[in-house]
Amino acid sequence: MSVEPGWYVDPADRDTRRYWDGEGWLGAPIPVDATPPEGPPPPEPAPVAAPAPVAAPAPVAVPAAPPHAGAPVSGPHPGQPGGYPGHGGPYPGPPVGQSGPAGPYPSGPGPHPVRPVGGPGQPSVPPPGWPYPTWPARPPEPRPHGLPLASYGARLAARLIDVGMLVLLNTAINGWFIWRFFVEWSAPWQEYWRRVSTGDLSNEPLPPPGEQFGGLLLAVLLIATALWFAYEVPSMAARGQTFGKRLMGVRALPVEADQPLGFGRATRRWSTLGMPTLFWACCGFGLLLQFLDAVSALFDQPLRQALHDKRAQTVVVQLSGARPESGTTPRDRANPPGDTP
Template sequence: MSSVSAGWYKDPADTSTQRYWDGEGWVGKAIPADAVPPDGPPAAEPESPASPPAAHPAHPAHPVTPAAPLAGPPPGWTPQPPPGMQPPPGWQPPPPGMQPPPGWQPPPPQGQQPPPQGWQQPPPGWQQPPPGWQAPQPGWQQPPPGWQPHPGAQPMQGYPYPFAMPEVRPHGMALAGLGRRLTARLIDIVAVLLLNVVVNGYFAWLYMQDFLPIFRAYWAQAQAGNPPPVMQATDRMSTLSVAIVMIGTLLWLLYEAPSIANSGQTLGKRIVGIKVVGVEKTEPIGFARAFTRWARLGIWTLFWWVCGLGLVIQFVAALSPVFDPRLRQAWHDKAAATVVVAVPAGTAPTVEAATSGDSSGGLT
């Protein structure tokens, strides 16, 4: 017995018509597919009068094979419910002998979404990747068997390879740490301040001669409980403040750029044992690159008076090597294509400078 319930369905022999299926076979005449069928089975057809049997030869030339009785819908036919009607609960696929068409899949359970287009069954043994796993970038290759990272190598955050990379050593020298770089910068600041005391001291003394009377009057009014007057700078104070900042910026440039251009070391860098070198060679980088390196940091001194904007940018730039864990280049190092390396006393580079076609250390 077929599991298909009785009802009107499209005739598999002629899809432009529909017929009634009583659970065992087709009954009644076919009607157009777009016609509204009756609620039940079609009315019984009147029996036609028996016709006299036709005369047949006693021995036909070609024996006729009787057709097999139709026991159910033809192979390949899949019952479909009327438009807008969901499959009933407990619906099962067609029984054996009724092959579904190519690509047919049983409907998913009620409340479950069907798989997306193109979905394929995962291979045997497949497991869900751990949380946070990311697919490797194109071109990644599995390291060879027995591969071990370089001793002391640190894993790179966000690097496309899942294993630790060896530390970069430009020209055979270790990169300078952030602590030594900040110490050298503080020593250089003190040295530039001493130069300003010598060169800018006279201009600062003239500035204070105009500033102190204004400040005393302001303080006296505040002590007396009166509204203090607005402090307004004199014309000479405005001129002297611009001159002091300009001279201070120039002193910093003359202190740092020539020493970096010739030896790669200022007084602070020489004391802590670090040096500025180009990424492509160990020879002096020259004044043009040294000026470019200084300008990305020192030129912001001219903007100190804008709510301290220049001072904030210089502070962040001094900490910018933290944002480059591979080469530890500050923003001014990237502008001049330089790196800061550690040069202990009495040592020299152990590797020749990289040529233009060499990619040692990933620096070219």
């Protein structure tokens, strides 16, 4: 929007008036309470050239520092906020979107691009009066290899299914050792239950368990750990999935590439969660370690990695129904699965 030529209060000095010719300020200012003349001011006489001084040795030239990119320009600046008579917006300036002394002007309502201030390596800040740019909403969740992260509920359900499968395996293979272990433990347990039922407050020690109690406990824990290793590690190394993960449609992948885990990485991943089984007999210390590992994914951002994921550098993703298995169908590198609807 252009402004008609005329005398207006100088925004740089409210005690003076200057003539606006439609494109810029013209002539010298006059006092604000003085009656302005009709039309533009007379042209100022050209300055009389002074006689040339006697030549003297020229001093060494020092390059002047460049003006600060964010410093305000002296005098009236078309982009500065202010007003002119009869209007509430900014006074005349270059059209919106064109470049001014400090860079391009905003072409619409904010947020506007940040103008660099200072030299290279210095932070960029917006000009005075402009709001700092902020993220319009919460950052998007990462999609490793074009796939969404598996929810904690899906991971927990898959783990419970795997625990059920391990219980069945231990019942079939480790069942005799478990039964013998409870037989050896029956004497102190029955005496303890008798005292609780009858209200006996005797301080006499409980009878010791059988002689084979310690050996049976070690055998039960070793067999249970070996069954867990045999159940989980080979399938995770080849496909990144156990039986529970396949039912829940989740898969473990390396962070750096969409490929099988391999035996070494699958072993490192399992050992952080499975090896503490050997410490169950140490006042439940092994169970405490496994519980901390299981809940650690709740507090990890942004990849929701549990402690065993961090050790093996893996991430658990949710598979889509149309996604082909890796290594069986060539993938289009230009359109990886999960990036397109």
